[in-house]
Amino acid sequence: MTAHEPAGAAAPADPEVLRLRAAAALTAARDRTDVLTSCVGDPELTAQHSPLMSPLVWDLAHIGNQEEQWLLRTLGGREPLRPDIDKVYDAFEHPRAERPALPLLPPAEARTYVADVRARVLDVLTGTSMEGGGQLADAGFVFGMIAQHEQQHDETMLITHQLRRGPAVLTAAAPPPAPADASSLPPEVLVRSGPFTMGTSAEPWSLDNERPAHERSVPAFFIDTTPVSNAAYTRFIEDGGYRDRRWWSRAGWSHVQQHGLHAPLFWTQDGGVWLHRRFGVMEPVPTDEPVLHVSWYEADAYARWAGRRLPTETEWEKAARHDPATGRSLRHPWGDTDPTPVHANLGQRHLRPAPVGSYPEGASPLGVRQLIGDVWEWTASDFLPYPGFAAFPYREYSEVFFGSDHKVLRGGSFAVDPVACRGTFRNWDLPIRRQIFSGFRTARDAEDS
Structure with missing residues (x-):
């Protein structure tokens, strides 16, 4: 830390506080994802509303796949749940305009998958050391990274909602x-x-x-x-x-x-x-x-x-x-x-x-x-x-x-x-x-x- 960096940027020292912070960030992200994907029916979840954006259902399963790869497999050492979909949801493998043609998980299956991943992630979170566990785990970094990833895709999905045609489905x-x-x-x-x-x-x-x-x-x-x-x-x-x-x-x-x-x-x-x-x-x-x-x-x-x-x-x-x-x-x-x-x-x-x-x-x-x-x-x-x-x-x-x-x-x-x-x-x-x-x-x- 340089002499002019804010002391307030330091992470809380208590591992339990860090765990609660990580759980809250993950929960807030998932609550928002649920709002953005439950306000329209399956046809609109699977449609591509603009070639600039993915179908909403791709974003949903991609969120779960990233969470599985980093928090279950890499951090938790768990066996892969769905290795067969890794390439489908690799953002660098397929441009957005091509994603509707991929064998995407249908909405119900995507929801089940992300919920299954999250339940296992919370178990991993309980057993993760927040100090001395390596750069990924220290201060809960990798949980924060995944919460930020999901929130970034939530913003992407909100952009898709702005691009979609049809009556308003979101209110605030x-x-x-x-x-x-x-x-x-x-x-x-x-x-x-x-x-x-x-x-x-x-x-x-x-x-x-x-x-x-x-x-x-x-x-x-x-x-x-x-x-x-x-x-x-x-x-x-x-x-x-x-x-x-x-x-x-x-x-x-x-x-x-x-x-x-x-x-x-x-x-x-x-x-x-x-x-x-x-x-x-x-x-x-x-x-x-x-x-x-x-x-x-x-x-x-x-x-x-x-x-x-x-x-x-x-x-x-x-x-x-x-x-x-x-x-x-x-x-x-x-x-x-x-x-x-x-x-x-x-x-x-x-x-x-x-x-x-x-x-x-x-x-x-x-x-x-x-x-x-x-x-x-x-x-x-x-x-x-x-x-x-x-x-x-x-x-x-x-x-x-x-x-x-x-x-x-x-x-x-x-x-x-x-x-x-x-x-x-x-x-x-x-x-x-x-x-x-x-x-x-x-x-x-x-x-x-």
């Missing part, structure tokens, strides 16, 4: 209205130059691409206080942003022309009013929400149009974690404590982002809001390893994606569970992707003062 309360000071916030915040600790070597359930903690330094910059809103993005559209080559990278302009893009995904215009479809419901685009379902190319073009740029990943993390008063890097923008509903919009508690300016109690020490939750935020950076990176426990989680093909997103969305979202968590995707719950904020250079 709306986020609270914006706080009284939201309209008077400064548009941007100055982040002064200097070093800070990026990444982590102490967070027990952090994944390999978040490690190790290391020092970075960036020149002074300004960053938006809140994510870019639908109202602001609409001004870009109405100013001809999608028709003006000046604002687009070469690849971005080619993509816009080839696919006829003219607005964020799911947006349509009717009588001069912008509407969008959200989980089966058509509604006017809420002007005060962060813009959602935009690609990296669109975010980059907007930033250029606004005379700004996307923040680098390093800038984003400094704005989110660095406390200039103490020199420490915090676990989250608000401090070292776990997220609660007053800090951020996470965990599918709402099915939409909260209005811009929300969650003042979740602000960073510099006053930047909504850095965690609401929308994934595109950054300018390629997905690359940190100095000293070591793949663990398998190369396919991060290492095979490193390079210039993928751009980094930070901060999480309303669809991300707290177990899979922290100030160091890194997401990545292709710059064309729009079905994901992605938005952005902008930045600009500054002279330090």
Whole structure:
């Protein structure tokens, strides 16, 4: 642990506390999986709602298969339950568009399989040493890894629900209205130059691409206080942003022309009013929400149009974690404590982002809001390893994606569970992707003062 890492990131020392934490994370993930797979009938579970996504029933059995391989076979030393399906549910073996043609477990069989795996996993958890049992077991890491894996697939399944056609099947309360000071916030915040600790070597359930903690330094910059809103993005559209080559990278302009893009995904215009479809419901685009379902190319073009740029990943993390008063890097923008509903919009508690300016109690020490939750935020950076990176426990989680093909997103969305979202968590995707719950904020250079 570096001198500036948060002490609050250390795991609880009591093995029983660790066991309870692991059991709670696994249970929360499975409860959410059940919600996402029980709200539609078997035909919709087995259908492919978009070639970009797997059938929901593939995700369900894949969750169980990963859990079996890591927690029963690798950690628990148990005999395989269903070795015959390993290749079917290997995400690297079959592209998503091809998965409907595979011999998938039918819904009832998939549910029985994942329940059988989970019952055995809880037995393994009871007998696992949380200390001195090797890197996989220490502090319950592998249980946390599997809980995060399931929650990530829950977010993927929620994306599939957004892409499916038909009546709404998911409901959730709306986020609270914006706080009284939201309209008077400064548009941007100055982040002064200097070093800070990026990444982590102490967070027990952090994944390999978040490690190790290391020092970075960036020149002074300004960053938006809140994510870019639908109202602001609409001004870009109405100013001809999608028709003006000046604002687009070469690849971005080619993509816009080839696919006829003219607005964020799911947006349509009717009588001069912008509407969008959200989980089966058509509604006017809420002007005060962060813009959602935009690609990296669109975010980059907007930033250029606004005379700004996307923040680098390093800038984003400094704005989110660095406390200039103490020199420490915090676990989250608000401090070292776990997220609660007053800090951020996470965990599918709402099915939409909260209005811009929300969650003042979740602000960073510099006053930047909504850095965690609401929308994934595109950054300018390629997905690359940190100095000293070591793949663990398998190369396919991060290492095979490193390079210039993928751009980094930070901060999480309303669809991300707290177990899979922290100030160091890194997401990545292709710059064309729009079905994901992605938005952005902008930045600009500054002279330090």
